[in-house]
Amino acid sequence: MSDIWKMVARRLGLGVLTLFVISLLIFGAVELLPGDLAQEILGQSATEETVAAFRRELGLDLPAYQRYLTWLGGVVQGDFGTSLANGRPIADLIGVRLGNTLFLALYAAVIAVPLALVLGILAALYRNSLFDRAINVVTLTSISFPEFFVAYILIVYLSQTGFFPSIARIDPDAGLGEKLYRTFLPALTLTLVVTAHMMRMTRAAIINLLASPYIEMARLKGLSPARVILKHALPNALAPIINVVALNLAYLITGVVVVEVVFVYPGLGQLMVDSVSKRDITVVQAAALIFACAYVLLNLLADVLSTLSNPRLVHKR
Known part of the structure; x- marks a missing residue:
């Protein structure tokens, strides 16, 4: 260790x-x-x-x-200064907004990560099938569209029909169910964007291992394809999967600016955009530095977890 x-x-x-x-x-x-x-x-x-x-x-x-x-x-020392727009301490302004951004990122991650892993495993299990091709088409389509376009499409089909609100404003004393309902559309937008990357990496990592000798031996023993993938291929493919999951989690925190602006969500990204328009430079500096800290820490977490998941990287000899 x-x-x-x-x-x-x-x-x-x-x-x-x-x-x-x-x-x-x-x-x-x-x-x-x-x-x-x-x-x-x-x-x-x-x-x-x-x-x-x-x-x-x-x-x-x-x-x-x-x-x-x-x-x-x-x-x-933890002192970001005071806001030029209203004279309030920046730490007070950022505290609530950062909590909202983390809530939205966690909401999207809870949906996206299990969905991406399951779809990636199924795509590898039924490689070159109609299901695999359909999933690849859908994921490539979602990757190709920018976040604001996906957000507006969801607003047209899910908000104007009355299912979900188009403005994700939440009250500080709102219950968990109310928050989940009002932030569903921005969370779904982020989910559609990041699921594609994680799913394709999961599929590629598993398929890359299916030609390995130990996988062939497991097949010759008569193990089912699902058991071969879940028990033998997936554990050895965890390192690249963990890396792409951590990078996409970093994106969920640092890349929410556009989504928060589209849905008028009171997060750190929306605060940063409002501060730019008001020339509130001290708040912009603080928000940008917090985004950078989140990205660096999640990259560090990805490196550590991917190393721990591969014994050959832990014990170099």
Whole structure:
């Protein structure tokens, strides 16, 4: 197990370095935005003295490296600063929105992951059959369409007919059943997008192992195709499957921006888009950094789980 802990420590170090580079990119991208931030917030009617005073209040009169170090030091301590739009602490704004995004991602994952694994196993079991070809056509179609197009199609056929609401607004004191009902369409949109990738990887990983000698031996022993796949092929195909599942879970958290905007869902992605329109740069920086942290941590989890699922990677000798 020492090799595993060394790998985890190495991945964590690379993750911290990656987040540091991402924080530089985020801050640099904000600095490259055209126009004067103070002037944009105060409006064109503000006097030069008011703009100068507001720039001093925001710290915009300081050099860029000082502002970056101040922002990074606050982030390390858990202080993301205050919102420029309403003066509230960013941690309070992000807390509820991040919880909503995680709820939507978990909702979609609970549907998508078992569905993708079952469809992938069945497609490998009935390879080249009509079922396999139909599943491949459906998954390729869902991959080809962008998320907003899938969302609008679902709104047309499931919302305008009165089955589900087109706006996924949820009250903080709403029950679990009410939340599941109101967020079904955005969860279904995410499910249709990520299920295809996971299903195709599951199918490909299992089919790649079906020509192995131990699989041929299992068939010669008279085992049923289902038993051969479930007991012998699937455990050895877990490493690539775990990788693609973890990457798609990362997408469910970081790639929900478009879906949240279409359904007006009060998540972190919607908050980020609203903050961009208001030039609330501090909130945009915090949201982007949280998305990056989620992606890095899920990639680390994928590496660890895929390594643990393959004894040849755990014991290199």
